Amino acid sequence: MTVSYTLKVANARFGGFSKLLFRWKGSIYKLLYKEFLVFILLYAGLSAIYRHLLNDNQKRLFEKVANYCNHSTDLIPLSFVLGFYVTLIVNRWWAQYTSIPLPDQLMCVISSNVHGKDEKGRILRRTLIRYANLSSVLILRSISTRVLKRFPTMDHVVEAGFMTQSERKKYESHHSDFNKYWIPCVWFTNLAAQARRDGRIRDDVALRLLMDELNLYRSKCSMLFHYDWISIPLVYTQVVTIAVYSFFAFCVVGRQFLQTSEDLQSAKGSLDLYVPLPTLLQFFFYAGWLKVAEQIINPFGEDDDDFETNRLIDRNLQPPFTLLFPWMSDDPEQSQQVEASPSMSRIQTPLLNRFLTAAASPAVSLKNFGKSSRIQHAQLLRLRNESTFPATSPSFYRREDPEMVGRIDEEEMEDEETELSESLVPNSHKPESAKMQIKELPVITVMEVDTISDQPSG
Secondary structure, eight states, X not given: OOOOOTTTTSSOOTTTGGGGGGOOTTOHHHHHHHHHHHHHHHHHHHHHIIIIIOOHHHHHHHHHHHHHHHHHGGGSOHHHHHHHHHHHHHHHHHHHHHTSOOOHHHHHHHHHHSOOSSHHHHHHHHHHHHHHHHHHHXXXXXXXXXXXXXXXXXXXXXXXXXXXXHHHHHHHHSOOSSOOTTHHHHHHHHHHHHHHHHTSSOSHHHHHHHHHHHHHHHHHHHHHHHHHHSOSOHHHHHHHHHHXXXXXXXXXXXXXXXXXXXXXXXXXXXXXXXXXXHHHHHHHHHHHHHHHHHHHSSTTSSSTTSOOHHHHHHHHHHHHHHHSSGGGGGOTTTSOOEEOOTTSOOOOOHHHHHHHHHOOOTTSOGGGGOOGGGOSSOOEEOOOOGGGOOTTOGGGGOOOOHHHHHHHHHHHHHHHHXXXXXXXXXXXXXXXXXXXXXXXXXXXXXXXXXXXXXXXXO
16 A cells, blocks of 8 residues: 655654654665665675685786776766656656546536436436446556456456446447447436436536536546556666666676775775675665666556555545435525525626526526516525426526627616616715706706806895
């Protein structure tokens, strides 16, 4: 399973990372100890042969070869090649994780737009989310060894409840050389279109939103398929592997401590060690770096840090089938009526006007947004349920004339702007001349004459 240690280092303190050095599961020690032992044995064996089995002439020849190998290690650009390779692998590893399909957004869209409190509506929502999960199971089964061991055949998929026997026959009737994870998505779209015709999905906007979320979900399944199909070029992997192994092959010979050559002893110093600690650390770093790339190049295996795909499947099943359905509509606070205040002026937004001019759906209609000032009695705007949406009614699919709707909108907006400008002026400071029309301007002239005639009398 994935090794998580973030809680251990939640707070920065002295020696915070040092506690992680003594963990075995998922550690570099577990990955590298076999190669490390092989390198130590080769170095120790060659050192023993040099010290105890070679004569003087052979030692001189060995010293020349060791000196040559030591200088040759500087010609291998190991840090450059290995650094770029591991960066590419890590970016690909995280991109694969973000491509794993999660049904949470799709679940929310289904819950809010696929209506029905009856048994048929509940089964409809369950079937939609089951098709989505079936698509992810099919793609994970083809790329993850853990999921393949859990579902080795299609019988196990049917037995787990992801697919019925009739659906399996339809699935197997389509012959393709590639993965058929897209077939449940086609079933999803057909079922959603049927729900729209039956009135379970109440408008085309909701259907479009549902299809967008399904396409996003399907695109993630497609990305996983392509990540498994298209690998990092084999040439790059071979170059990096050869660079690392050849570097330490030269190190096995070139990093030996030489005894008899006075020139080499004066260059290296008189210290003679049996354990080349700097070389072992260098092997630990570079070979460990290569092992990191080897482990995460395919995160759908069974290594300690590979993705827990089986747990992801179980996690994707739990929220939809426990949190998606009828208990939400049983809450009295969620099903209460909403009363529109007659004194509250209606606020129209550009988005609402766009829907009104389009008039593509009965869910967004002028009847639902009537002006309260033109109605003699207060009305209630109710949350629509199944009883208020007769799917079989001829008026259910009625569309309003866009030109007529736009004309009514313009007239209503002009009336509201006039009323709003009048309501902003206080009554105590409102001049009486503001109530007069432009044709009554002579009356204003008479008032000015009266004012002039009153000045001498004052």
